[in-house]
Amino acid sequence: MEPAPRRRTLVLVAHPDLPASRVTAHLAEAAGALEDTTVHDLAAAYPDGRISVTDEQRLLVEHDRIVWLFPWHWYSVPSALKAWMDQVLVYGFAYGAGGTALHGKELQLVTSTGGPESSYAPDGHNGFTMGELLAPIAATANLTGMRLAEPLVLFGARTASDEELGLHAERCLALLAA
Numbered sequence: 001m002e003p004a005p006r007r008r009t010l011v012l013v014a015h016p017d018l019p020a021s022r023v024t025a026h027l028a029e030a031a032g033a034l035e036d037t038t039v040h041d042l043a044a045a046y047p048d049g050r051i052s053v054t055d056e057q058r059l060l061v062e063h064d065r066i067v068w069l070f071p072w073h074w075y076s077v078p079s080a081l082k083a084w085m086d087q088v089l090v091y092g093f094a095y096g097a098g099g100t101a102l103h104g105k106e107l108q109l110v111t112s113t114g115g116p117e118s119s120y121a122p123d124g125h126n127g128f129t130m131g132e133l134l135a136p137i138a139a140t141a142n143l144t145g146m147r148l149a150e151p152l153v154l155f156g157a158r159t160a161s162d163e164e165l166g167l168h169a170e171r172c173l174a175l176l177a178a
Ligand SMILES: Cc1cc2nc3c(=O)[nH]c(=O)nc-3n(C[C@H](O)[C@H](O)[C@H](O)COP(=O)(O)O)c2cc1C
Pocket: 015, 020, 021, 022, 023, 024, 025, 070, 071, 072, 073, 074, 075, 076, 111, 112, 113, 114, 115, 116, 157, 158
């Protein structure tokens, strides 16, 4: 029997200032060592912010699992990732008539927050759970035919010890290598 084809993973990195990042930069660098994995930093690819839609769509088509690696900014994705969504996930490609390019792919979110996990609760500082706040992304995955995997979140990133960050990176790599 033929061995199953290996799953190709695209890690889309969206951070407005990666050199100043602790968490995202660490994970992006670690993911670069994985097989069958393309790490694609949006800020490095498009320093002027002008996204090549055809290049981005080609990358999506070439991979089976799409990872969004980003810091949690204002209860959402950073603006560069939102711009990427607006421009790349268009009618006829990602949804609508003929828009089946992403069907069956997996969408994996890897993010980190400043707030501790306890703050993401109805009675917590932020008033909503992470699952509630991620509803627009769940709806996006739904519309585009992607399976949204359980998000990997490092809560309290700013105060996380090096050891906690290391454990989180191990979890992330294990997930991506699976
Ligand atoms: C512009 C901006 C907005 C942020 N918004 C949030 C937020 O809504 N909730 C939260 O818990 N942390 C928020 N943070 C904290 C970041 O999520 C945190 O610093 C980041 O995950 C750390 O990752 P990094 O080292 O890769 O930058 C924000 C930080 C910045 C700079």
